[in-house]
Every structure is written in C-alpha cells, then in structure tokens.
Amino acid sequence: xxxxxxxxxxxxxxxxxxxxxxxxxxxxxxxxxxxxxxxxxxxxxxxxxxxxxxxxxxxxxxxxxxxxxxxxxxxxxxxxxxxxxxxxxxxxxxxxxxxxxxxxxxxxxxxxxxxxxxxxxxxxxxxxxxxxxxxxxxxxxxxxxxxxxxxxxxxxxxxxxxxxxxxxxxxxxxxxxxxxxxxxxxxxxxxxxxxxxxxxxxxxxxxxxxxxxxxxxxxxxxxxxxxxxxxxxxxxxxxxxxxxxxxxxxxxxxxxxxxxxxxxxxxxxxxxxxxxxxxxxxxxxxxxxxxxxxxxxxxxxxxxxxxxxxxxxxx
Amino acid sequence: xxxxxxxxxxxxxxxxxxxxxxxxxxxxxxxxxxxxxxxxxxxxxxxxxxxxxxxxxxxxxxxxxxxxxxxxxxxxxxxxxxxxxxxxxxxxxxxxxxxxxxxxxxxxxxxxxxxxxxxxxxxxxxxxxxxxxxxxxxxxxxxxxxxxxxxxxxxxxxxxxxxxxxxxxxxxxxxxxxxxxxxxxxxxxxxxxxxxxxxxxxxxxxxxxxxxxxxxxxxxxxxxxxxxxxxxxxxxxxxxxxxxxxxxxxxxxxxxxxxxxxxxxxxxxxxxxxxxxxxxxxxxxxxxxxxxxxxxxxxxxxxxxxxxxxxxxxxxxxxxxxxxxxxxxxxxxxxxxxxxxxxxxxxxxxxxxxxxxxxxxxxxxxxxxxxxxxxxxxxxxxxxxxxxxxxxxxxxxxxxxxxxxxxxxxxxxxxxxxxxxxxxxxxxxxxxxxxxxxxxxxxxxxxxxxxxxxxxxxxxxxxxxxxxxxxxxxxxxxxxxxxxxxxxxxxxxxxxxxxxxx
Numbered sequence: 001x002x003x004x005x006x007x008x009x010x011x012x013x014x015x016x017x018x019x020x021x022x023x024x025x026x027x028x029x030x031x032x033x034x035x036x037x038x039x040x041x042x043x044x045x046x047x048x049x050x051x052x053x054x055x056x057x058x059x060x061x062x063x064x065x066x067x068x069x070x071x072x073x074x075x076x077x078x079x080x081x082x083x084x085x086x087x088x089x090x091x092x093x094x095x096x097x098x099x100x101x102x103x104x105x106x107x108x109x110x111x112x113x114x115x116x117x118x119x120x121x122x123x124x125x126x127x128x129x130x131x132x133x134x135x136x137x138x139x140x141x142x143x144x145x146x147x148x149x150x151x152x153x154x155x156x157x158x159x160x161x162x163x164x165x166x167x168x169x170x171x172x173x174x175x176x177x178x179x180x181x182x183x184x185x186x187x188x189x190x191x192x193x194x195x196x197x198x199x200x201x202x203x204x205x206x207x208x209x210x211x212x213x214x215x216x217x218x219x220x221x222x223x224x225x226x227x228x229x230x231x232x233x234x235x236x237x238x239x240x241x242x243x244x245x246x247x248x249x250x251x252x253x254x255x256x257x258x259x260x261x262x263x264x265x266x267x268x269x270x271x272x273x274x275x276x277x278x279x280x281x282x283x284x285x286x287x288x289x290x291x292x293x294x295x296x297x298x299x300x301x302x303x304x305x306x307x308x309x310x311x312x313x314x315x
Numbered sequence: 316x317x318x319x320x321x322x323x324x325x326x327x328x329x330x331x332x333x334x335x336x337x338x339x340x341x342x343x344x345x346x347x348x349x350x351x352x353x354x355x356x357x358x359x360x361x362x363x364x365x366x367x368x369x370x371x372x373x374x375x376x377x378x379x380x381x382x383x384x385x386x387x388x389x390x391x392x393x394x395x396x397x398x399x400x401x402x403x404x405x406x407x408x409x410x411x412x413x414x415x416x417x418x419x420x421x422x423x424x425x426x427x428x429x430x431x432x433x434x435x436x437x438x439x440x441x442x443x444x445x446x447x448x449x450x451x452x453x454x455x456x457x458x459x460x461x462x463x464x465x466x467x468x469x470x471x472x473x474x475x476x477x478x479x480x481x482x483x484x485x486x487x488x489x490x491x492x493x494x495x496x497x498x499x500x501x502x503x504x505x506x507x508x509x510x511x512x513x514x515x516x517x518x519x520x521x522x523x524x525x526x527x528x529x530x531x532x533x534x535x536x537x538x539x540x541x542x543x544x545x546x547x548x549x550x551x552x553x554x555x556x557x558x559x560x561x562x563x564x565x566x567x568x569x570x571x572x573x574x575x576x577x578x579x580x581x582x583x584x585x586x587x588x589x590x591x592x593x594x595x596x597x598x599x600x601x602x603x604x605x606x607x608x609x610x611x612x613x614x615x616x617x618x619x620x621x622x623x624x625x626x627x628x629x630x631x632x633x634x635x636x637x638x639x640x641x642x643x644x645x646x647x648x649x650x651x652x653x654x655x656x657x658x659x660x661x662x663x664x665x666x667x668x669x670x671x672x673x674x675x676x677x678x679x680x681x682x683x684x685x686x687x688x689x690x691x692x693x694x695x696x697x698x699x700x701x702x703x704x705x706x707x708x709x710x711x712x713x714x715x716x717x718x719x720x721x722x723x724x725x726x727x728x729x730x731x732x733x734x735x736x737x738x739x740x741x742x743x744x745x746x747x748x749x750x751x752x753x754x755x756x757x758x759x760x761x762x763x764x765x766x767x768x769x770x771x772x773x774x775x776x777x778x779x780x781x782x783x784x785x786x787x788x789x790x791x792x793x794x795x796x797x798x799x800x801x802x803x804x805x806x807x808x809x810x811x812x813x814x815x816x817x
Contacts, residue, residue: 059603061512061592063596074810085354094486101427128583139396141391141395144391145395148395148397149395149397152559232384232387233388233391236378236388237376250383253383254386255379255383255598256598257383258382259595259597259598261408261409262601264409264532266466266469266615266616266618267466267618267624267712268618270605270626271621271625273598274606274625275626279599
C-alpha cells in the first residue's frame with residue numbers, strides 16, 4: 001500500500017472523494033466538448049426551421065440567414081395546400097416504416113437466436129451465409145433484375161419494404177447481444193422446467209433482450225424512414241405509394257440536375273427552374289420529415305441506455 | 316409419377332388457354348419521358364388509348380421521369396434488359412447517352428421499321444434531323460432513335476433588362492456597340508442607381524465564355540466542364556472559324572485569356588454576384604435574380620419564342636434577347652430530344668408505330684403534350700390554347716421532350732402563327748462545318764477523368780472572374796498539361812480529321 005492510496009481511502013471514508021469523479025478542470029473540458037457537439041447537432045435543425053419560416057423575398061435577397069429580413073408561414077400554407085399528395089406520402093412513410101420495422105425486427109431476432117445457441121448444428125453455415133453478403137454484394141443491376149423480374153417488386157409497397165428486410169449487420173448486433181446477456185444456464189434451466197423451444201424464446205429470452213431489440217428497431221425504423229433510393233428504383237407508374245422522403249429527394253435532385261445541365265438545356269432549363277418549389281418549401285418539408293422520427297428517439301432512448309449498461313460486468 | 320405428369324400437362328393446358336385468351340387484348344407499350352412534372356395522367360391516357368387502339372394496335376402506359384431521376388431509371392431499365400420499358404427518351408447533352416447506348420446495343424436500329432411504317436414520320440420531320448440521328452451503332456450505321464423536331468439549333472443571347480437599361484439612359488444598340496469589353500461605364504451607372512448590393516451582370520459563366528469567344532460545345536467532350544473548344548465564325552456559322560476546323564484547349568487560347576481578364580475586372584468592381592462563382596449556388600442565384608428582373612445583362616441560351624414563355628413574362632420588366640450569332644446547328648443541339656426503342660422490347664413494331672404517330676399526328680401530340688381539351692386547356696375564339704393552370708399543375712410534360720413540337724397548336728401567349736415561324740426559324744438555321752461529329756472519348760477515358768477534376772477546380776472561378784487569371788491561368792494550364800491535355804487534344808483532333816475526310 002502506498003501513501004497515495006492510503007490518503008485516497010481516507011478521503012473516500014470522509015465522503016469528499018469518489019473514484020468515478022473527475023477534477024473540475026477535466027469535467028469542464030468534457031462539458032465544453034459535449035456542449036459543442038450538441039450544438040453542432042442542433043444548430044442545423046434550428047437553421048432549417050428558421051429557413052422554413054423565412055419569407056421567399058428574404059431568401060432571394062440575402063440567402064439563408066439566422067436573421068431573415070422578414071418572416072412568413074407561406075411555405076407551410078403551401079405545403080398544406082399540396083393536400084392529398086403530401087398526406088398520402090406522409091401516410092406511406094408511416095406505413096412503410098411501421099410494417100418494415102415490425103417484419104425486419106422479427107426476422108432479425110428469429111435469425112440471430114439460433115446462431116447464438118451453441119447446440120445448433122448449422123450455426124457456422126448460417127453465420128457465414130449472412131456474413132458473406134456483408135462483404136460481397138450482387139451489384140445494382142443484378143439486384144434490380146432479381147427484385148423486379150423474379151420477385152415482382154415493382155410499383156407496390158412490397159418493393160419498398162422487402163429489399164431492406166434483412167440486414168446481416170443487425171443480425172450480428174443481435175447475436176452478440178444475446179451472447180452477452182443471456183447465459184446458457186438460463187436456457188438450460190428453462191428446458192429443465194419443461195419449457196419448449198418457442199416458449200423459451202418468447203417467454204424467457206425475449207424479455208431479457210428487450211434493450212437489444214429496441215436498438216435494432218431504432219436502426220431499422222430510421223433506415224426505413226430515410227429510404228428514398230428504393231422508390232427511385234422500383235416506383236415507375238404507381239406514384240401514389242411514394243414516401244415523403246422521396247418527394248423531397250426528387251425536388252432536390254431535379255434542382256441539382258437543372259443546375260448541372262443548365263448550360264446544355266438552355267431555355268428549357270430556365271423554364272423548368274422557374275417551376276421548381278421554393279427554398280422555404282423544401283425546408284418546410286424537411287421539418288415534416290424530421291419531426292416524427294425525432295419524436296421516436298426519446299421512446300427508444302430508455303432501452304438504448306439500458307442496453308449500454310446491461311452488458312457490463314456486474315457483482 | 317403419373318399423377319405428377321398429368322398435373323403438369325393440365326397446368327400447361329390451362330396456361331396455353333390463358334395465353335390465347337390474352338392474345339385478344341392489345342399489347343401494352345410503355346414509354347419513359349424525361350423532365351416531366353406529372354402526377355395525374357388518367358384523363359390523358361384514357362383519351363390516348365381510345366385514339367391509338369386502331370391506329371397503333373396497342374395500349375400506352377407512361378413512366379413520367381423527372382429531371383433528377385430519369386438518368387438513373389433509364390440506365391437501370393436499359394442495362395437490366397427490362398422488357399417493361401419499350402421506348403426511352405435519349406439525347407446527347409447530359410452524358411452523351413444516345414451515341415454510347417446505341418453502340419452498346421441498348422437501342423433497336425430503326426431503319427427497317429422506318430421503311431415499313433415511317434412514311435408519315437419522314438414527311439413530318441426534316442431530312443437533316445434524320446441525318447443527325449444516323450450514327451454508328453451496335454448493328455452498323457443507321458437511325459437508332461426518332462429525333463424530335465424542336466429548337467434544333469443553338470443560339471446564345473444576351474438577356475437584356477430593357478426597362479432598367481432605358482432608366483439608365485442607354486439603348487440596346489449602345490450596349491451592342493460597346494460590346495462585352497466595354498460595359499464598365501454602364502455597369503458602374505447601374506451600381507450607382509440601384510445601390511451597392513445590386514449586381515448588374517448576371518452571367519452563367521460557362522455560357523458567357525462561349526458567347527464572348529464564339530466557341531461551341533463539342534459532343535462527347537467531358538460532361539459538365541468542357542475542355543475542348545471549336546471556334547465558330549460569328550459572321551457566318553457555316554464557315555470556318557479563326558482556328559479552322561481544329562479543336563483547341565478551351566483554356567489555352569488568347570481569346571480565353573482576354574475573356575477571363577475582363578471578367579476578373581468586372582468581378583473585382585462588384586458587377587458580378589459572388590454566388591455565381593460557386594457551383595452549388597450558381598443556378599439558384601441566377602433563377603432568383605431572373606424572377607424579379609434584378610439584373611441588367613444576363614446570358615441565355617435561347618430558343619425561339621422564349622420571350623413569350625410564362626416565366627419571362629412574369630419577370631415584370633421588358634426583356635430582350637440579343638443574339639451573338641445566327642442560330643447554328645451542331646451535333647449536341649440536333650440530338651437534343653430523341654425517342655429510342657429498347658432492344659429488349661417485346662413489341663418493337665407497335666412501339667415504332669406509336670412514335671411515328673406521335674411525331675406526325677397533331678391530335679396525338681397535342682393530347683400528350685398539352686393534355687385534354689376542356690380539362691387541361693381551352694381554345695379561345697381564334698383557336699389559340701389557353702392553359703388551365705390548376706389542371707396543368709398535375710399534368711405538364713417537358714414540351715420539347717415529347718417529340719415534334721412544330722405540330723402543336725399555338726398558345727395565346729405565343730400568338731397566332733408562332734409554331735409556323737418557329738419551324739421556319741429552325742429550318743433556316745445553318746449547320747456548322749463539322750456537324751455530326753461526336754468525339755468518342757473511350758480511348759482517352761482516364762485522361763478525361765483527370766482533366767475533368769482539374770477543370771472542376773479552376774474553370775468556374777476563372778469563367779466567373781472570381782480569381783486573377785494572371786496568376787491562376789498559368790497554374791491551371793500547367794495542371795491540365797500534367798493531367799494529359801495533349802494526348803486528349805491529339806486524340807480528339809485525329810478523330811475530327813478522320814471524320815471530315817469521310
């Protein structure tokens with residue numbers, strides 16, 4: 001025992017010192033870094049809201065600004081006037097996200113559970129099968145051909161859900177989570193008590209791994225909510241089922257294309273550019289997109305925090 | 316085993332009955348357009364299908380590609396041999412799709428079909444457009460797409476805000492007499508009158524460069540940042556320019572240097588909005604200032620009748636487009652909007668019949684382009700089209716992307732006889748000496764990629780005058796040389812010589 005630890009022990013006894021505590025200097029540095037990081041996350045969002053409420057006149061004159069010359073709710077009025085198209089795609093986004101998350105999480109758990117069980121014979125094979133697709137993909141065109149011609153994923157909701165149902169990355173997260181939180185003894189005990197395989201999974205294992213499921217559900221629902229590329233690939237004629245994210249992305253891509261090709265297209269580009277939606281309208285749509293998914297975070301957060309602590313060494 | 320066999324045979328029987336039953340129905344052909352803004356096509360398609368049932372013997376379905384997603388959709392459909400897409404839009408301006416896709420065998424060669432069903436089409440479209448579509452493709456030399464009759468010549472113009480110019484005490488003639496190198500005084504006065512935050516010179520930098528140096532785009536050159544120039548003769552576009560029929564390094568000529576220096580002077584004096592020198596903001600900035608006519612002189616690649624279009628009329632000032640040269644027909648403009656048949660299509664004959672009808676039959680073209688009379692537009696006493704803005708908001712295809720626009724009726728804003736003068740205007744346009752030449756960049760692909768990166772770094776800032784050509788131009792040229800400009804230029808010139816020798 002050195003003199004230092006002796007004095008430390010004394011301090012602990014006196015209640016003035018904790019092993020988990022940092023010095024004031026260190027702590028303020030941490031606070032500064034974290035505050036800066038939080039600001040970096042939140043400022044763009046506030047900026048988007050300000051732009052959405054800026055008047056078009058102000059954007060035209062001084063560009064994007066935290067302090068616009070004049071305010072306006074015109075973009076939102078216009079968004080509401082979009083009416084059916086907007087609400088329809090809003091509904092689509094919710095539907096795709098809800099159904100997709102539910103199916104995807106079930107599939108992930110059902111795939112990951114056998115891989116976690118050491119007594120499963122084909123464990124290595126199925127492990128490899130999913131892992132392999134993480135490294136080697138089929139490429140865009142072959143995937144497109146299979147999805148469209150073989151699976152019939154074209155102009156329907158399935159086309160926007162099925163291609164993203166299975167993610168090897170999520171399976172690996174889930175498997176690892178099972179390995180670290182569910183002891184083999186628990187399953188053995190359940191078996192001895194007469195629990196069948198399904199009952200063990202549903203009644204014993206699932207309640208233990210809720211935080212893991214919540215983490216995956218968050219990842220998957222985010223991916224579904226933000227997805228627009230599948231719509232671009234598989235929606236051709238039935239634009240009714242377009243999600244909100246694609247509606248916005250299409251506006252953005254139209255503007256980008258016209259900007260890139262304006263010198264080639266000439267008068268046509270100028271005419272088309274004049275028809276494009278205003279900047280504040282785009283930002284209003286961004287607000288529409290961000291708000292619901294931002295609301296989902298606090299809901300999942302509880303489990304995610306639990307998931308962070310649950311895996312650590314206890315006792 | 317027997318059971319299994321009988322099951323299969325029964326299934327086969329049912330299937331064959333089904334396919335017989337289906338044979339009574341008309342086949343469906345699908346066409347994919349570019350640049351459209353359509354969310355409700357039901358009324359139009361109902362009429363179209365009624366109209367074409369006998370004439371074409373097929374039903375039509377449409378994929379309304381938009382500016383942003385067309386390229387991706389078309390590439391996917393063509394490379395994956397998607398049978399569900401029969402007709403696709405193609406052109407040579409965005410990434411030279413027409414020439415390269417025809418070479419890769421994605422498009423059907425149409426010569427036989429034209430021979431068989433194309434009499435009306437040939438009568439409706441000028442011979443020169445057929446010529447422009449005749450290229451070396453996968454199945455040999457031939458026509459691989461139906462060329463739309465639109466503004467088939469290029470003409471760059473100065474976009475002049477006459478209202479403001481008059482307010483400043485000048486006329487358009489003064490402006491043109493002084494010329495690009497002598498506008499300091501006028502710009503200074505505009506700044507003085509309109510305030511310090513007013514930028515009189517609203518240029519699209521790369522277009523301005525072509526206008527001042529009288530150079531043109533070479534089809535097949537690097538995409539968004541061109542590297543090659545072909546100099547025109549501004550007095551007579553069908554004669555050779557100052558460098559003859561030779562391609563030059565766009566940034567290496569004394570003409571370019573003079574242009575960049577003058578732009579830098581204007582930029583330094585505050586006549587050009589700095590937002591124009593940044594690729595991401597350039598187009599937005601231009602559109603915004605055009606909307607409320609807050610500029611004095613701009614650049615505009617012109618199409619006949621553009622001054623009558625809704626967005627120019629809405630600017631709230633008198634706008635005049637003053638041409639730099641006569642309109643000229645070059646390869647890029649003459650392959651501007653075409654329709655090709657997918658080589659994987661199962662109904663090529665019907666697809667071609669539809670294309671031929673679309674480009675020669677005013678009823679069908681009007682229906683597809685302007686919509687249904689009584690819903691999307693009405694006719695006034697003179698028989699001119701007045702659009703119903705509300706219905707057009709859900710149905711506005713890209714007019715020039717549909718096909719032969721010369722058979723469309725005149726609109727009220729364009730005035731009576733517009734389409735006829737439009738047709739005459741472009742029929743009279745002269746071709747440049749090397750019309751039809753497309754640079755095949757595949758032998759120098761690597762150089763092109765490297766050169767494109769270098770150009771992306773310097774070109775816009777130089778064209779816009781944001782940097783000093785005295786220091787930047789030499790380092791730009793050195794970087795181009797290091798990236799293989801000489802090899803690129805030699806290859807292009809060798810191809811051009813071979814083309815002209817033919």
